[in-house]
Amino acid sequence: MRPQAPPLIGFEGVSLSLGGRLILDDIRLSIARQEFLCVVGSSGCGKTTLLRLAAGLLRPDTGQVTYAGNAVTGPAREVAVVFQDYGRALLPWRSAAGNVSLALEAAGVPRAQRGPRIAALLERVGLAHAADRYPAQLSGGMQQRLQIARCLAQEPSVLLMDEPFGALDAMTRQSLQDEILRLVEASGNTVLFVTHDLEEAIYLGDRVVAMRPNPGRIAEVFDIPLPRPRHQLATREDPEFLRLRRALFDFIQEEER
Amino acid sequence: MKQGGELPWWIASIGVALGIVLLWQVAADRGWVSPIFLPGPDRALAALREGFAAGGDLTLHVTTTIEHMLYGWVLASVIGIALGALIGSSRRTRDYLGPTLEFIRPLPASAIAPVAIAFLGLSQPMVLAVIAFGSVWPTLLATAHGVASVEPRLIEVARALRLSRLQVMFKIALPNAVPDILAALRYGLTVALILAVVGEMLAGQEGLGHRIILAARSFRSPDLFAGVILLGLIGFTSNALLAVAERRLLRWQGR
Numbered sequence: 084m085r086p087q088a089p090p091l092i093g094f095e096g097v098s099l100s101l102g103g104r105l106i107l108d109d110i111r112l113s114i115a116r117q118e119f120l121c122v123v124g125s126s127g128c129g130k131t132t133l134l135r136l137a138a139g140l141l142r143p144d145t146g147q148v149t150y151a152g153n154a155v156t157g158p159a160r161e162v163a164v165v166f167q168d169y170g171r172a173l174l175p176w177r178s179a180a181g182n183v184s185l186a187l188e189a190a191g192v193p194r195a196q197r198g199p200r201i202a203a204l205l206e207r208v209g210l211a212h213a214a215d216r217y218p219a220q221l222s223g224g225m226q227q228r229l230q231i232a233r234c235l236a237q238e239p240s241v242l243l244m245d246e247p248f249g250a251l252d253a254m255t256r257q258s259l260q261d262e263i264l265r266l267v268e269a270s271g272n273t274v275l276f277v278t279h280d281l282e283e284a285i286y287l288g289d290r291v292v293a294m295r296p297n298p299g300r301i302a303e304v305f306d307i308p309l310p311r312p313r314h315q316l317a318t319r320e321d322p323e324f325l326r327l328r329r330a331l332f333d334f335i336q337e338e339e340r
Numbered sequence: 341m342k343q344g345g346e347l348p349w350w351i352a353s354i355g356v357a358l359g360i361v362l363l364w365q366v367a368a369d370r371g372w373v374s375p376i377f378l379p380g381p382d383r384a385l386a387a388l389r390e391g392f393a394a395g396g397d398l399t400l401h402v403t404t405t406i407e408h409m410l411y412g413w414v415l416a417s418v419i420g421i422a423l424g425a426l427i428g429s430s431r432r433t434r435d436y437l438g439p440t441l442e443f444i445r446p447l448p449a450s451a452i453a454p455v456a457i458a459f460l461g462l463s464q465p466m467v468l469a470v471i472a473f474g475s476v477w478p479t480l481l482a483t484a485h486g487v488a489s490v491e492p493r494l495i496e497v498a499r500a501l502r503l504s505r506l507q508v509m510f511k512i513a514l515p516n517a518v519p520d521i522l523a524a525l526r527y528g529l530t531v532a533l534i535l536a537v538v539g540e541m542l543a544g545q546e547g548l549g550h551r552i553i554l555a556a557r558s559f560r561s562p563d564l565f566a567g568v569i570l571l572g573l574i575g576f577t578s579n580a581l582l583a584v585a586e587r588r589l590l591r592w593q594g595r
Contacts, residue, residue: 138500140496140499140500157499158499158500158501158502159502160501160502162500163500164496164497164500166493166496166497168493171491171493171494172493172494172496172497174494174511174512174515175592175593176515176516176518176592177515177592178592185501185511186501188507188511189501189502189503189507217592219592219593219594237501
């Protein structure tokens with residue numbers, strides 16, 4: 084595990100109701116700087132809502148979400164969100180380069196500096212050859228890489244990822260998992276990663292938070308002491324990985340019973 | 341469609357057009373319709389040649405009509421896109437302006453003409469006002485719809501990136517409306533041509549509409565047909581040009 088630092092993101096007794104239904108109840112959670120935190124749970128347990136609160140896209144009814152010690156009141160540029168539905172989160176009328184450019188334009192980067200930065204970002208996610216292609220001409224995996232590139236263009240400290248690989252096939256999924264680990268390692272980002280795939284959560288995370296529904300609450304937090312860098316075969320065959328997988332699996336099963 | 345499959349259709353459609361011209365010629369030659377009302381294509385073409393020859397007045401009338409159509413259309417498009425963007429971007433402006441617009445919209449442009457004449461006289465501005473009134477609606481409605489129907493996820497992306505309202509409008513909402521706007525612009529241009537002719541008939545100045553009505557009143561049917569043929573060509577060409585522009589601007593939809 085990485086060294087414990089004061090929390091970068093904090094949930095301090097956060098509750099939220101939407102449409103008269105209690106979605107999240109008294110969430111207390113802190114995410115350390117440079118931590119990779121995964122959140123798992125069945126659908127409807129409020130894990131996406133948790134992420135949207137951290138993004139500042141939603142405000143809590145009670146309690147508060149803090150970022151670097153200050154209350155979150157809205158979206159911030161140093162917090163980037165990777166949405167699951169990459170197809171809808173990209174501008175279909177802009178090329179890959181144009182989509183990355185959007186984040187730079189938002190940050191007020193002068194036109195002259197955008198070109199080289201876009202090229203470097205596309206290079207980092209392996210899309211240098213596809214700069215002029217439109218989203219409709221890219222595969223699902225490439226579209227999600229593009230969305231990640233746009234998020235990296237924000238030069239964020241935090242990446243909030245909402246089931247980012249949920250709609251991809253197994254092979255693409257594994258390669259993107261490794262790519263995101265590599266990118267996060269290189270940039271020192273803090274990550275909040277929501278997924279319904281238990282193995283993915285263990286493979287990626289420093290900690291895994293398991294949530295339960297009705298109302299959404301944190302049920303258990305698992306430390307993942309697996310060595311880094313992780314490896315698709317070696318890590319997944321590690322006895323500790325298998326033990327954690329069993330523990331999480333039992334935990335989820337128990338809830339469904 | 342494949343290139344190979346397209347060619348025979350081209351030939352067929354040209355064939356049909358030629359057939360109709362031929363039938364027209366035969367009808368005129370045989371005297372099925374009185375030559376006072378129906379000149380043959382030969383006489384219509386002769387009238388065209390004469391009109392464009394030195395001393396003819398057709399060049400003037402054609403350019404005038406095209407000018408009317410384009411100015412009126414540009415005016416309508418600018419107003420339509422601006423108002424449409426305003427209406428589409430905010431629920432409040434929609435609520436405030438909606439009922440008024442719904443009342444004005446169904447009014448036929450030809451009914452507006454007398455009002456425009458009362459205020460602007462039988463003048464060029466009157467013609468432009470009538471054209472703009474008639475052809476503003478498709479663009480306005482399409483823009484409002486396109487701007488209001490942005491994918492909600494993109495609005496969230498915009499929020500996460502902290503784009504300003506103005507940036508959202510120009511970088512997301514208006515580009516999102518472009519396919520709708522382009523289709524509406526094409527339709528609006530057709531309406532503009534129709535109203536240009538109507539306006540010229542009423543205002544009695546220059547333009548093909550004016551020339552056609554003079555030809556009709558004095559039973560110069562070849563001139564009448566020459567005018568109609570030219571209007572058809574203007575409509576066909578302007579529509580084709582916009583279709584090309586549309587295909588270019590929307591190539592991101594392609595494949």
